[in-house]
Amino acid sequence: MVEGLRTRKKERTRRAISEVAIAMFLEHGFDRVGVAEIAAAAEVSKPTLFRYFPSKEDLVLQRIADHRGEAAAVVRARPAGRAPLDALHDAFMAGLDAREPTTGLCDHPAVLAYHRLVFDTPSLASRVAEYAAAETEALAEAMGEAAGFAPRAPAGASRPVPHLTPRLVAAQYVTVRQILARDNYAALASGRTAGEVYGEAVAAAGTAFELLRHGARAHGL
Amino acid sequence: MVEGLRTRKKERTRRAISEVAIAMFLEHGFDRVGVAEIAAAAEVSKPTLFRYFPSKEDLVLQRIADHRGEAAAVVRARPAGRAPLDALHDAFMAGLDAREPTTGLCDHPAVLAYHRLVFDTPSLASRVAEYAAAETEALAEAMGEAAGFAPRAPAGASRPVPHLTPRLVAAQYVTVRQILARDNYAALASGRTAGEVYGEAVAAAGTAFELLRHGARAHGL
DNA sequence: GCAACTCGGTCACAAATGCAACCGAGTTAA
DNA sequence: TTAACTCGGTTGCATTTGTGACCGAGTTGC
Numbered sequence: 314m315v316e317g318l319r320t321r322k323k324e325r326t327r328r329a330i331s332e333v334a335i336a337m338f339l340e341h342g343f344d345r346v347g348v349a350e351i352a353a354a355a356e357v358s359k360p361t362l363f364r365y366f367p368s369k370e371d372l373v374l375q376r377i378a379d380h381r382g383e384a385a386a387v388v389r390a391r392p393a394g395r396a397p398l399d400a401l402h403d404a405f406m407a408g409l410d411a412r413e414p415t416t417g418l419c420d421h422p423a424v425l426a427y428h429r430l431v432f433d434t435p436s437l438a439s440r441v442a443e444y445a446a447a448e449t450e451a452l453a454e455a456m457g458e459a460a461g462f463a464p465r466a467p468a469g470a471s472r473p474v475p476h477l478t479p480r481l482v483a484a485q486y487v488t489v490r491q492i493l494a495r496d497n498y499a500a501l502a503s504g505r506t507a508g509e510v511y512g513e514a515v516a517a518a519g520t521a522f523e524l525l526r527h528g529a530r531a532h533g534l
Numbered sequence: 535m536v537e538g539l540r541t542r543k544k545e546r547t548r549r550a551i552s553e554v555a556i557a558m559f560l561e562h563g564f565d566r567v568g569v570a571e572i573a574a575a576a577e578v579s580k581p582t583l584f585r586y587f588p589s590k591e592d593l594v595l596q597r598i599a600d601h602r603g604e605a606a607a608v609v610r611a612r613p614a615g616r617a618p619l620d621a622l623h624d625a626f627m628a629g630l631d632a633r634e635p636t637t638g639l640c641d642h643p644a645v646l647a648y649h650r651l652v653f654d655t656p657s658l659a660s661r662v663a664e665y666a667a668a669e670t671e672a673l674a675e676a677m678g679e680a681a682g683f684a685p686r687a688p689a690g691a692s693r694p695v696p697h698l699t700p701r702l703v704a705a706q707y708v709t710v711r712q713i714l715a716r717d718n719y720a721a722l723a724s725g726r727t728a729g730e731v732y733g734e735a736v737a738a739a740g741t742a743f744e745l746l747r748h749g750a751r752a753h754g755l
Numbered sequence: 756g757c758a759a760c761t762c763g764g765t766c767a768c769a770a771a772t773g774c775a776a777c778c779g780a781g782t783t784a785a
Numbered sequence: 786t787t788a789a790c791t792c793g794g795t796t797g798c799a800t801t802t803g804t805g806a807c808c809g810a811g812t813t814g815c
Binding site: 580585 | 800
Binding site: 317318319322347348349359360363367368369 | 791792793794795796802803804
């Protein structure tokens with residue numbers, strides 16, 4: 314009973330609303346389109362729209378939220394004997410290869426426009442930062458497990474709190490990844506193609522993960 | 535209630551179910567397709583299917599039922615001074631011109647196959663007869679009004695009962711129309727096109743309505 | 756003769772949805 | 786300042802839908 318009519322229709326509705334909303338935002342701008350218009354275009358009532366998405370911003374950020382916990386999953390599913398950072402490096406390289414939008418190296422016009430929409434709309438950009446914070450926390454937990462730290466579970470807290478070192482490393486990874494993606498996006502925004510940028514992107518990722526692995530000192534900083 | 539989301543979606547669902555069902559019946563035969571398969575293909579649950587259509591047969595007959603009361607409406611909407619039978623004749627001629635399926639003069643393969651499906655399936659054919667009876671009653675009422683008879687409303691009856699003459703004429707009209715449509719369909723089934731048959735169909739309709747208007751005596755019967 | 760199965764159709768219940776009215780904050784206009 | 790308006794978001798309620806279990810009649814198999 315994992316795949317009933319109910320589930321299928323709900324997923325379809327969620328996708329339809331989000332896609333319609335993004336298309337309208339891209340065409341007219343985020344705050345020149347009202348939620349009522351989106352609901353009408355998606356053939357859904359306004360309360361239903363808000364049952365799927367808690368706020369107007371989430372209509373856009375759903376795509377980003379879909380990747381929630383991905384880094385933590387990569388760490389947990391890494392091959393035996395492979396270090397967490399190496400597994401993350403592998404995953405990022407694979408993402409570059411596949412031109413995944415999350416790497417910033419996807420030059421489809423729609424994806425580029427989506428990037429512009431998110432970063433040019435303050436309320437959206439700020440929400441992305443929140444997602445990044447949540448992502449960091451989840452990754453820190455997975456890294457704590459990987460490093461053999463038994464996660465502490467304080468009395469009042471609902472979730473275990475990782476130790477300091479995994480949290481620092483996780484935060485650094487998330488930050489570094491943002492920079493890499495930003496750089497790739499900037500290169501594409503200046504008109505170059507993903508194929509042209511690919512080599513530099515790989516090299517930049519190599520540098521970044523090398524820095525993460527061995528610290529700044531080895532680079533004279 | 536003008537045109538809300540609810541109404542629109544219900545009509546869409548009703549159409550989707552009926553069309554999916556007819557397509558499957560045409561491909562595999564009426565009683566080689568289960569209602570559960572139809573519901574699955576139409577992406578609705580079985581109870582929902584039966585909320586729209588009271589029986590399996592109605593999945594097919596919906597198209598015919600859609601024309602319920604059409605003859606009565608034609609009579610009521612006829613131009614001032616035009617006799618009911620003449621208005622019905624006009625309407626039938628217009629139907630022939632437009633190649634409406636109800637005239638039997640539509641040679642689209644899908645319509646032909648639909649005809650075959652209905653008349654080759656006993657449980658469907660018998661239901662068509664019931665619809666014809668209901669159609670007759672409705673038309674008789676409209677004709678009674680047109681003829682100036684005040685419809686009688688007997689104590690126990692929920693609806694007024696037309697006088698005898700309008701009922702006879704209405705019954706004759708329905709019968710005659712069935713024969714005309716059957717003849718047209720037979721001609722098309724033998725491989726001729728609607729355009730080729732059109733002239734004969736018009737002439738046949740002329741003869742039939744002439745007979746209705748002036749009786750058999752004038753034709754030596 | 757009888758059990759197991761199929762198939763059209765129904766039931767009770769919970770989940771999803773539409774609808775209309777409303778709230779509260781921010782804007783505009785008089 | 787106040788009144789009217791817009792817009793994101795919410796609420797109560799009726800309608801619609803999915804789900805699973807069930808009924809009863811007709812077949813099939815033994």
